[in-house]
Amino acid sequence: MTWLDLPESTGFGIANLPYGVFSAGSSAPRTGVAIGDHVLDLAGLTGDPVHATGSLNAFMARGPAAWSALRSMIVAWLTDPAHQERVTPHLLPRNSVTMRMPFEVADYVDFYSSRNHAENLGRLFRPGSPPLTPNWTHLPIGYHGRSGTVRVSGTPVVRPRGQVLDGGKPVFSPSRRLDIEAEVGFVAGVPSPLGSAVAVRDFPSYVFGVCLVNDWSARDLQAWEYVPLGPFLGKSFLTSVSPWVVPLPALAAARVAAPARDEPLLPYLADDDPWGLDVTLEVRLNGTVVSRPPFRGMYWTAAQQLAHLTVNGAALRTGDLFASGTVSGSARDEWGSLIELTQNGTRPLTLPDGSVRSFLEDGDEVEISATAPAADGSRISFGSVTGRIQPAG
Template structure:
């Protein structure tokens, strides 16, 4: 048995315990939790067959009571120093994998600041928000098969693009490749129909950081009248560590004032808005600090809207928040906003950028408010752009 010492200011302390799927040389992928700079092999430590799986789906599907039981068991082992020595690995010695099998993927558009900025960019002479925006959480249906784990290289997509000064579309690599800094939420317990906002924590297991890579030129040409497709479907990156909802209770805050009042099916008795701070780095330079607490719609409202028509949900369903942007320029979570459509380049050391170039690296990190002034870390999600 071993006792693991960690710094008191670690974002991966006893109040966090995020889940991930890892492997070591010569061994299959299985479920672990992160504690400080260590990864605890839960199959060895707890001897639950669900943790021998190369995904979290089986464990997530067992429901909230099992989630609570497992968290209490692991907490007791860590605080009591009874973790089997053979279950402990250095975080730097393991390979991280996609933490769950993605059943379905929906991406929302829940930031008023982001939606307003894009409205001003794309529709400068009209109201920036469309009439439905403050009545329902707008979303599009993404592509589950192209969700990848942090560290996966992103190949520049090809497609049709048509600049305003071009007479007709052309085909080729995206010339306006972008990011979207988001948070994603993962369904554990499935449902055959509507999930109310107050049932959110009975169904959603945890949260990850999301980078919804976006080819803005492909998107601009295709998205009228039906919405994003090829401009989004080529890749979506997520962080390897999933923070359980059980660790985020102290991070709960109220949404901004919602006016008009949402329809009854979207009302929460207590909001699941979350105080999460993100940091976006571009080629090693911090360029933005998006605040998730400014999001107009909460994740519980998103899930309620997604299922209100009777749509089923499955274990492993991922739904993301959409770009997180605050009211200040340095809080914008997409480069199309940060550079105002390319008109205001960003300085990165000795270089400038408007959109992503081949070889560029993007890292998005996040942490939430925890108990007694602590921080709950999500780690980061990173990707490098490869040529088309």
Template structure:
């Protein structure tokens, strides 16, 4: 039991302890760990000798700490837990606790490479039916490998960053035109943050997932569907997705999700040997998508066809490296019903069935709209693990290029 006021029973109790980076009192960015509605200043804790991490907690991003590897991650977590539960440490630790309402949260890690997968069978089937109505919804390779694309790490932004409506080419009956996207969408996803890097030419096997991945963030892979429909063949998404990808400010350690693993959906046909993860486990994460104050869907991550371990194994099977700070995302999380879809493309079935919100009907995003994606997971002894939220508001497109 923690001695921190208000933290007992919180989704952010000592069973969770997510990491973030914050600004407070005019000082430079610092690493903190959330406990209830407070932040423990880990920069100050390491400076005072309360936590030992070789100075990795006294930096402006999590990258140096992520690079230390699992033994050090576990040691720091155990020490922070001790500091927040043993009343003998209260006098030393309490001055290092900062109310969340007083801080500004920053991007928690410097993003290296970014890869986005396409791992929900329901989502892939829905999109296939809309984009390729005269073909089979799933491409022939979909159940043999985790399909993905390389995105842009430089446009990954922290929750709360305004999202400028992108402009680009889109098809019309009269030919291609240039202008702001008119079918701007979201994709509710879960992201995995790499800590320990791999060596060039050395694949990461499925059973080494936890040796390389530090933790989890929520992701909104904003998508311009009209730009996407025109550009995506033959090489896949490009400008339709590279303008902004939002992530939550909290990196939830894998250790906090120990009670959230459960059997993943059966894979048929059987996968190739390098993709066989035994046991075959996914995560029981329950997402919620809020559009202008109305919860419009609750996507279930437990139904994802490809697991995080399989995604990492496929990402590196050709010898590609992962580096500290790399981010890979699950792809849109969608379930079998309309109320479980993770994109507005699916929720409104391509814009044909508008959604009723308090401020009127919507098909795709309008300027001024705000979308917030949140999630929880089961924790030990019936408690809940909070994954925070990723939020963004759409602002009007800028002037066209000259």
């Protein structure tokens, strides 16, 4: 129990304590922790220069022992009234600060780990053929994205331009099929040596925490360019992340088993202590809930994704971000992209104002939020990731 007066069902209670980077007025960006309607200024409270760097990277690089020690101290500061006088001056109203990019992204990898999403797209684009490619149940499929265009929530989404097919011929045009992908992201805190692999069991030793991701997608650019090497300009123009990173220990009560497998996995992907997570996402388009994707059904866990992306000896760096891929459930109102929700534009959504959407239009705003169960019976909030569509430049 904290001595702070927290709003009921805050989502940012003592069981959560997510990390972010914020600035207040003209002050330099620094590390904070969300608690209720406040941000705890760690730079001011601790005097540790690692929290005044404007990024979580230097702190994340200290490793799990440092992460655990600081979390224990924060819990003590916020629960023991003996610390109240010292801590209170470093609590700032969350609505008075500006949230910044929480970490410097080293590399960015996006996976394709929802069976429902993969089968939905397979049926759309390969009718009459098996919806899954032969490799899908054997390994986590992914692609390397562009780390330089990963940005914090609220960054404007400028409609991308590129080559699209028009009447069977390529033309240069703004994307007409701009889409969302509701995803969950995992942030690596500790590097690994080149030439080594991170085992599934070692996932908590390398991953600092979890955030939300919207991997904006220009479906018409993507459809023309992706053969034979996969996504490129249709994805690389912007990826948005939430400003808060929920530490792994906060999600202990949200862990669930992974779904049953179609066939035995190769040993390096075997997971005896699975990191499935009971996270429920919510997707809003112009304020209207259009989907509630359940993350707990993802076929490949984040631990398996990490093991696969390093099994060839690829090195991890502090700040590496790897995302789940679109989260989709079995029902239509659980699908995490418009290409699924509208069946590639053939069944448009009708919004409360009477407008219809097949894909995103200029001025549209998308918000993705998520919660998970906490050990104390409350719900943990991941905050949200938002973006508003602007016309092509």
